[in-house]
Amino acid sequence: MKPIFRFLFFSLFLVLLTNCARTGRPEGGPKDEEAPLFVTANPPYETINFDKKEIKLNFNEFIKLKDLNKQLIVSPPLKSPLLVSPQGTASKFLTLKILDTLIKNTTYIINFGNAVEDNNEGNKLENFKYVFATGNYIDSLTTSGEIVDAYLDDRQKNINVLLYKIDSAFTDSIVFKNKPNYVANTLDSSAFNFTNLKEGKYLMIALKETSNDYLFNPREDKIGFFTDTITLPKDSIIKKPIKLFKETLPYQFKRGKEISKGKIAFGYEGEIKDLKVKIISETPKDFKSISRFETDKDTLNYWFKPFEADSLNFIVTNDNFIDTLTVKLRKKKIDTLIVSSSVSGTLHFRDTLFIKGNNPFVRIDTTKITLTDKDTLAVSYTSFISKKENKIALLFDKNPEQNYTLKILPDAIFDIFEQKNDTLKFSLNTKEIEDYGRITMDIKNQTSNSLIIELLEGKNKENLIERQFISESKQIQFNLLEPKTYFVRAIIDTNKNNKWDTGNYLLKQQPENIIYFSEELKVRANYYLDGNVFTVKNPE
Numbered sequence: 001m002k003p004i005f006r007f008l009f010f011s012l013f014l015v016l017l018t019n020c021a022r023t024g025r026p027e028g029g030p031k032d033e034e035a036p037l038f039v040t041a042n043p044p045y046e047t048i049n050f051d052k053k054e055i056k057l058n059f060n061e062f063i064k065l066k067d068l069n070k071q072l073i074v075s076p077p078l079k080s081p082l083l084v085s086p087q088g089t090a091s092k093f094l095t096l097k098i099l100d101t102l103i104k105n106t107t108y109i110i111n112f113g114n115a116v117e118d119n120n121e122g123n124k125l126e127n128f129k130y131v132f133a134t135g136n137y138i139d140s141l142t143t144s145g146e147i148v149d150a151y152l153d154d155r156q157k158n159i160n161v162l163l164y165k166i167d168s169a170f171t172d173s174i175v176f177k178n179k180p181n182y183v184a185n186t187l188d189s190s191a192f193n194f195t196n197l198k199e200g201k202y203l204m205i206a207l208k209e210t211s212n213d214y215l216f217n218p219r220e221d222k223i224g225f226f227t228d229t230i231t232l233p234k235d236s237i238i239k240k241p242i243k244l245f246k247e248t249l250p251y252q253f254k255r256g257k258e259i260s261k262g263k264i265a266f267g268y269e270g271e272i273k274d275l276k277v278k279i280i281s282e283t284p285k286d287f288k289s290i291s292r293f294e295t296d297k298d299t300l301n302y303w304f305k306p307f308e309a310d311s312l313n314f315i316v317t318n319d320n321f322i323d324t325l326t327v328k329l330r331k332k333k334i335d336t337l338i339v340s341s342s343v344s345g346t347l348h349f350r351d352t353l354f355i356k357g358n359n360p361f362v363r364i365d366t367t368k369i370t371l372t373d374k375d376t377l378a379v380s381y382t383s384f385i386s387k388k389e390n391k392i393a394l395l396f397d398k399n400p401e402q403n404y405t406l407k408i409l410p411d412a413i414f415d416i417f418e419q420k421n422d423t424l425k426f427s428l429n430t431k432e433i434e435d436y437g438r439i440t441m442d443i444k445n446q447t448s449n450s451l452i453i454e455l456l457e458g459k460n461k462e463n464l465i466e467r468q469f470i471s472e473s474k475q476i477q478f479n480l481l482e483p484k485t486y487f488v489r490a491i492i493d494t495n496k497n498n499k500w501d502t503g504n505y506l507l508k509q510q511p512e513n514i515i516y517f518s519e520e521l522k523v524r525a526n527y528y529l530d531g532n533v534f535t536v537k538n539p540e
Contacts, residue, residue, distance in 0.1 A: 033121070033123060034118075034123060035117075035118065035123045035124055035125045035126070036059045036060060036061050036063045036116065036117070036118045036123065036125050037059060037060040037061075037125075038057065038058075038059060038125065038128060039058045039059055039060050040058045041055065041056065041057050041058065041130060042055070042056045042058075043055065043132065045130060045131060045132075046131050046132065046133070046138050047132045047133070048132075048133045048135065048136050048137060048138065049133070049134070049135070049136055050102070050108075050132040050133060050134050051134070052098075053097065053098050053099075054095065054096065054097050054098070055095070055096040055098075055110075055130065055132075056093055056094070056095050056096075057093060057094045057095075057096070057130060058092065058093045059092050059093065059094075059116075059125075060092075061092065061118055061119070062090040062091065062092055062118070062119040062120075063090065063091065063092070063094075063116050063117065063118055063119060063125070064089070064090050064091075064117060064118075064119050065084070065087055065094075065112075065115050065116065065117075066114075066115055066117055066122075067115055068084060068087065068112075068115045070113075070158060071112060071113030071114055071115035071187065072084070072110075072111070072112055072113065072115060073109075073111045073113065073183050073184065073185050074108070074109070074110050074111070074183070075108070075109045075111065075182045075183040075184065075194075076103065076106060076108065076179075076180070076181050076182060076183070077179045077180065077183055077214055078098070078099075078100045079100050080099040080100050081099075082096055082097070082098060082099075082110065083096070083097040083099065084096055085097075090119040094116075096110065096130075102134050103134065104134055104135065105133075105134060105135035105136075106133065106134050106135065107131065107132075107133045107135075107138055107139040107196045107198070108131065108132055108133070108134070109129055109130075109131050109195060109196050110129060110130045110131075111127070111128075111129040111184075111185075112125075112128045112129065112130075113127065113128075113185065113187050114126050114127070114128075114187065114188070115128075116128050129195075131195075131196055138196060139196045139197055139198045140195075140196060140197075141196075141197040141198065141199060141232045141233050141236070142193065142194055142195050142196075142197060142236055143193075143194045143197065143204075143230065143232060143235055143236050143237070143238060144191065144192060144193040144194065144236070144237055144238065145161075145191070145192060145204075145226075145237070145238030145239075145240075145241065145242060146190050146191050146192070146238075146241040146242070147159045147161070147186055147190050147191075147192065147206050147224065147241060147242050147244060148190065148241045148242070148243055148244070149222075149243070149244050149245075150224070150243040150244060150245040150502070150503065150510075150511040150514065151245065151500065151502075151511070151514060152460070152461075153461060153487070153489070153516045154460070155189070155190045156186060156190050156208070156244060157186060157187070157188055157189065157190070158185065158186060158187065158188075159185065159186045159190075159192070159206050159207070159208050159244065160183060160184075160185055160206065160207045160208075160209060160212070160214060161183070161184045161185065161186070161192040161194075161204065161205075161206050161207075161242075162175070162180035162182070162183055162204070162205050162206070162207065162214060163180055163181055163182040163183075163194065163197070163202045163203070163204055163230065164178075164180050164181060164202060164203040164205075165181045165198075165200055165201070165202055166200070166201040166202060166203060166229060170203070172505075172506055173506075174203075175203075175205055175215070175216040175223075175505070176215060176216050177215070178215075179213075179214045179215070180214055181202070182194055182197060182202075183214060192206075197232055198232075199232050199233060200231075200232060201229050201230065201231050201232075202229070202230040202231075202232065203225070203226075203229070203230070204225065204226040204230045204238070204242070205223060205224065205225045205226075205242075205505075206223065206224040206225070206242045206244055207221050207222070207223055207224075208221060208222040208223075208244055209221050216505070218247045218249055219249065219269075222244045222245060222246050223244065223245065223247065223505050224242040224243050224244040224245065225242065225505055225508075226238060226240070226242055227508060227510065240539070240540075243503070243510065243511060245502045245503045245511040246502060247502060247503065247504055247505065248270065248271050248502055248504075249269050249270035249271070250270045250271070251268065251269070251270040251271050251272060251273075251318050251319070251321055252268065252269050252270055253266070253267075253268050253316055253318070253321070253323040253325075254266075254267035254268055254269065255267055255325070256302075256314060256316075256325050256327040257327070258327055258328065258329055258330065258331050259301075259331075260331050260333060260334060260335045261306055261329075261331040261332060261333055261334045262303055262304055262305065262306040262334050262335075262416070262417055263301065263302070263303050263304075263335065264301075264302045264304075264312075264327055265294075265299050265300075265301055265302075266299065266300040266301075266302060266314075266316060267298060267299050268298050268299075268300070268318070269298050270298075272318055273318055273319040274317075274318065274319060275300060275316070275317070275318045276291075276316070276317050276318075277291050277300060277302050277314055277315075277316050278314065278315045278316075278317070279304070279312060279313070279314055280313045280314065280315055280324075281309065281311075281312045281313045281314075283307065284307050286305065287304065287305055287307065288304065288305045288362070288416055289302060289303065289304040289305070289416075290302075290303045290304075290360040290362075290416055291303075292360065292388060292389065292390065293388075295389075303359065303360050303416050304416070305416060305417065306334070306417075309329055310328065310329060311326050311327060311328045311329055312326070312327050312329065313325070313326050314326075314327065334417050334419070335358055335359060336419070337357060337358065337359055337413075337415050337417075337419040337420070337421065338357065338358045339355060339356070339357050339408070339413060339421045339424060340355075340356050340357075341353070341354070341355060341356070341406065341426040341428075342354035342355075342356055342391070343426075343428055344426075345427075345428070345429065346428070346429055346430070346431065347398065347404065347428040347429065347430050348430075348431070348436075348480070348482060349398055349430070349433075349436065349480040350465075350480050350481075352393055352394075352395070353393070353394045353395075353396075353406070353428070354386075354391040354392065354393055354394070355391060355392040355394065355408070355413070356389075356390065356391045357390045357391065357413070357415060358390065359390060359415035359416060359417065359419070360390050360415060360416050361385050361390065361391075361392055361413055361414065361415055362385075362414055362415060362416050363385075363414050364383060364385065364392060364412060364413050364414070365411065365412045365413075366383055366412075368408065368409040368410075368411065368412035369383070369394075369406070369407070369408050369409070369412050370406075370407045371394065371396060371404060371405070371406050371407075372404070372405050372407075373399075373402055373403065373404060374402060374403035374404075376405075379396050379404065380396060381394050381395060381396035382394075382395045382396075383395070392413070394406070398430050399430065400430055400431065400432050400433050401430060401431065401432055402429065402430045403427070403428070403429045404427070404428040404429070404430075405425065405426070405427055405428075406424075406425070406426040406427075406428065407423075407424070407425050408421060408423070408424040408425075409423060410422055410423055433480075434525060434526040435483075435525050435526070436479075436480045436481055436482060436483075436525065436526075437481050437482075437483060437523035437524055437525060437526065437527045437528065437529060438477060438478065438479050438480070438481060438523075438527075438528045438529065438530075439455070439477070439478040439481060439486065439488075439521055439523060439529045439532070440475060440476070440477050440528065440529065440530040440531075440532070441453075441475070441476055441477075441478075441488065441517075441532045441533070441534050442473075442474075442475050442532070442533045442534070443470060443473060443474055443475070443476060443490070443534050443536065444473050444533060444534065444535040444536065445470065445471075445472055445473045445536055446535060446536060446537035446538075447492055447536060447537060447538050449492050449493055449494050449496070450469065450470065450471045450493045450496050450498075451469070451470050451471070451490050451491065451492060451493060451536055452467060452468075452469055452490070452491035452493050452498065452499070452500070453467070453468045453469075453470060453476060453488065453489075453490055453534075454466070454467050454468075454488065454489050454490075454491070455467075455478050455486055455487075455488055456486065456487040456488070456489065457484055457485070457486050457487070461487045461489075465478070465481070465486065466478055469493075469498055481523045482523070483523055483524050483525050484522075484523060485520050485521065485522050485523075486520070486521040486522075486523060487516065487517065487520065487521065488516075488517040488521065488534060489514055489515065489516045489517065490514070490515045490517075490534065490536040491512060491513075491514050492512055492513045492514075492515070492536070492538065493512065494512055495512075500512055500514065513538065513539055515536050515537075515539075517532070517534050519532070
């Protein structure tokens with residue numbers, strides 16, 4: 001062979017050899033959509049007279065664990081956590097190590113929920129569990145049901161549902177001190193399902209926990225309970241949903257703390273009934289004080305005109321409770337007065353214009369506060385200082401398509417520390433009446449109780465727009481609504497106190513029922529949304 005042909009042959013051979021040796025992912029082919037399969041276990045699934053400390057589970061392909069801490073439920077609960085390995089790496093097997101001494105004659109369920117998935121595509125092995133018994137048979141009874149929130153209209157996920165066997169040692173306080181006999185979890189739905197239960201009578205409760213220790217902590221947790229005793233095998237399906245609620249804690253005073261010079265915060269928890277703070281230290285003749293509750297916080301703020309003192313003594317009363325305390329004074333600076341408007345830009349017809357402050361207002365000089373329209377004509381208004389919040393209301397007749405200018409000259413507003421405002425100016429405008437809509441509803445009250453009808457707005461229905469109280473069937477209207485999506489709910493006010501009342505576990509008191517209207521109400525500009533019928537009746 002000539003040298004030139006020998007060189008070409010050798011080069012072609014290298015290219016072919018390289019291409020044959022190159023590896024890669026095959027092109028095409030169907031996507032793997034099948035979940036991994038549980039193949040074998042040692043000891044085998046549903047072993048009886050179980051006495052091992054280690055379990056090995058084998059699968060048909062490489063699997064990984066996802067959200068194991070949230071998904072894994074062992075029932076009955078173990079005192080020491082089950083050790084599962086490997087975690088953080090793919091494997092065809094799982095090893096489970098039991099550190100506890102197991103209860104005799106008991107069926108155990110190790111439920112992985114949806115934590116097991118294949119390594120490549122993440123296909124889940126749903127509701128995978130391993131079952132064994134320390135006695136000579138496997139318990140086989142079941143029960144199932146659903147969890148709802150008593151106040152919120154949303155699905156309740158990852159809720160623990162607990163069963164306590166009712167025997168000679170049972171008391172209602174068991175939920176505070178002892179772990180349950182069985183545990184289930186709603187995982188990613190609002191439904192729960194117990195399997196492998198023993199015949200008997202049980203207390204069933206649901207907990208939305210912060211610590212996941214299966215113990216009810218009223219300060220942190222929501223609770224729900226089935227009022228009647230669960231009897232197995234009779235109650236294999238719980239027809240009524242369990243309603244989760246947050247209990248109102250008993251009143252307990254926490255402490256008084258100086259926040260800034262002339263301001264003390266009194267913290268408390270629980271239900272307040274006519275909570276008052278009274279200073280018992282000697283004070284000067286010109287002493288002034290104002291106390292107000294902080295919105296959405298268990299705090300009573302107390303402002304006072306400062307004077308020379310190292311500490312102040314108080315009596316705090318709530319209904320029949322009396323607390324005395326001493327608050328040391330160390331702060332040297334008063335909070336500078338900050339004044340703002342509650343409305344910026346558009347003033348809607350449902351709005352009230354407030355002048356807000358960080359300190360309580362004690363007096364105003366209305367000769368230094370002017371409100372004018374777009375023609376610079378003075379607009380007549382009335383004003384008053386709120387006794388509940390640090391704000392001043394300005395009330396006036398709002399006209400469509402109008403521009404308003406609010407001017408506040410210096411020394412128009414005085415706070416408790418005799419601080420005064422600087423010059424302030426706010427520009428506001430209104431829209432046409434046709435820019436708003438209306439909702440009309442026929443409320444059919446098929447209960448024997450009064451109803452609280454609430455109009456809500458927001459992604460989570462968190463914004464209360466309007467509240468109406470009715471005692472019988474009637475037509476109601478919500479006028480001058482901005483173009484938005486609204487929701488309506490009815491609170492069945494069984495005790496006629498014009499507010500929603502939560503439940504209490506120890507008193508076996510369920511929360512008052514709330515019924516949500518089934519449809520979203522989408523309001524458009526210049527549109528009357530009429531003809532809606534909302535039938536309210538007691539849940540069965």
